[in-house]
Amino acid sequence: MAKTRIFSGVKPTGHLTLGNYLGAMRRWADEDQHRADALFCVVDLHALTVEHDPARVRRLSRQAATLLLAVGLDPERCTVFVQSQVAEHARLSYLMECTATDGEMRRMIQYKEKAAGERARGGSVRLSLLTYPALMAADILAYGTHEVPVGEDQAQHLELTRDLAVRFNQRYGPTFVVPKATHPQVAARVMDLTDPTSKMGKSNGTTAGIVYLLDEADVVRKKVMRAVTDAGRDVVYDRAERPGVANLLDVLAACTGGEPAELAGAYTSYGALKKDTAEAVVELLRPVRERHAELAADGGYVDSVLRAGADRAREMARPRVDAAYRAVGL
Numbered sequence: 001m002a003k004t005r006i007f008s009g010v011k012p013t014g015h016l017t018l019g020n021y022l023g024a025m026r027r028w029a030d031e032d033q034h035r036a037d038a039l040f041c042v043v044d045l046h047a048l049t050v051e052h053d054p055a056r057v058r059r060l061s062r063q064a065a066t067l068l069l070a071v072g073l074d075p076e077r078c079t080v081f082v083q084s085q086v087a088e089h090a091r092l093s094y095l096m097e098c099t100a101t102d103g104e105m106r107r108m109i110q111y112k113e114k115a116a117g118e119r120a121r122g123g124s125v126r127l128s129l130l131t132y133p134a135l136m137a138a139d140i141l142a143y144g145t146h147e148v149p150v151g152e153d154q155a156q157h158l159e160l161t162r163d164l165a166v167r168f169n170q171r172y173g174p175t176f177v178v179p180k181a182t183h184p185q186v187a188a189r190v191m192d193l194t195d196p197t198s199k200m201g202k203s204n205g206t207t208a209g210i211v212y213l214l215d216e217a218d219v220v221r222k223k224v225m226r227a228v229t230d231a232g233r234d235v236v237y238d239r240a241e242r243p244g245v246a247n248l249l250d251v252l253a254a255c256t257g258g259e260p261a262e263l264a265g266a267y268t269s270y271g272a273l274k275k276d277t278a279e280a281v282v283e284l285l286r287p288v289r290e291r292h293a294e295l296a297a298d299g300g301y302v303d304s305v306l307r308a309g310a311d312r313a314r315e316m317a318r319p320r321v322d323a324a325y326r327a328v329g330l
């Protein structure tokens with residue numbers, strides 16, 4: 001039987017966060033690349049769905065690609081590339097727009113939240129923010145992907161991708177594999193340290209509650225020590241009633257390999273929990289930062305990895321995207 005095909009990506013809309021790492025990237029490096037035929041992508045087209053600065057997107061794409069290698073993705077084992085260098089994504093996205101309905105797109109929670117945010121700031125909403133899930137479906141379906149390792153925030157988009165694959169196959173004949181999402185057992189949704197009711201997102205307005213992968217150790221310590229905790233003093237694991245403490249326990253568990261509920265029993269104060277969590281995060285990120293610095297100093301190497309990755313990805317995607325064009329009558 002053919003090897004499992006895995007695809008996933010990160011968006012260069014900001015500096016990558018601890019949420020990106022624990023929710024997705026760490027598994028890509030530690031597990032997925034070793035057990036499957038995997039592709040990992042900096043999805044830069046997705047960064048244009050909100051107001052953007054061209055030079056910043058270019059810089060962040062580069063940094064994200066470098067971080068993919070820094071967390072341990074090995075270009076000998078998996079394919080690492082930048083989405084816009086493989087035209088098949090945009091080509092297939094159009095067919096996905098012709099398969100989806102506008103109602104489906106408007107129901108996406110991420111669209112509703114981000115569109116409301118843009119409007120509240122007095123800005124306008126780019127049409128591509130609405131059609132984003134069509135491009136995401138194309139990213140995944142172009143490769144015959146079986147599994148998509150993502151954080152929980154992407155579950156709804158993945159469901160839509162599955163619906164589109166099934167619909168396309170029913171209408172035009174079997175063309176796409178119907179993929180499924182996989183989520184990590186712990187820290188599938190890392191929350192903002194200053195507002196544990198919203199997810200730690202790289203494009204959140206404030207940065208105090210977000211740990212970035214390239215934050216210096218002292219910055220990480222400061223952010224974790226200032227994390228909002230809950231009323232009450234006892235350390236219990238309850239995501240609904242005690243979201244701040246639960247978030248710290250999730251992060252600590254994800255860093256140390258423990259169980260959040262069990263870890264709770266080992267603490268009698270929030271201060272001690274924060275201190276251990278801060279140190280665990282610092283240790284987790286230390287090698288990533290070091291490796292990033294080495295790689296960033298060797299631009300030629302990163303360029304050659306991305307070029308080879310894009311060539312390989314194009315080869316993999318083209319036959320299926322061509323087949324999809326033929327299937328719809330073009």
Ligand code: ADP
Pocket residue numbers: 008009010011012013017019020021022023024025149150151152153154187188189190191199200201202203
């Ligand atoms: P964002 O822009 O929200 O940081 P991306 O769209 O680039 O995220 O997502 C990259 C990957 O990181 C996705 O698999 C996503 O599910 C995951 N991810 C993002 N934020 C978090 C979080 N706070 N907790 C867990 N996983 C996350």
